[in-house]
Amino acid sequence: MARKLRSATTTELAEALEAGEVPVLVDVRTSMEFSGGHVPGARNVPLHLLDHQLSDLRKHKEVWLICRTGSRSSTAAATL
DSSP states (O other), X not given: XXXXXXXXXXHHHHHHHHTTOOSOEEEXXXXXXXXXXXXXXXXXXXXXXXXXXXXXXXTSSOOEEEOSSSXXXXXXXXXX
């Protein structure tokens, strides 16, 4: 299944979360970064462990990925 990739601003994410439009939110930062603060409802799957979650994540029609700068989430999107 081909997926469309796009970037979203933090404002767009906040609006989508408030509207209940984010079915799966994955934070690909390290566990330590995640424990220091994260978006409520986000699931932590550090980028280096993403391969172990691929089959589960690919079941979802839409997955939102977040990190600190966008670099790791871009890598995660390419992997998915």
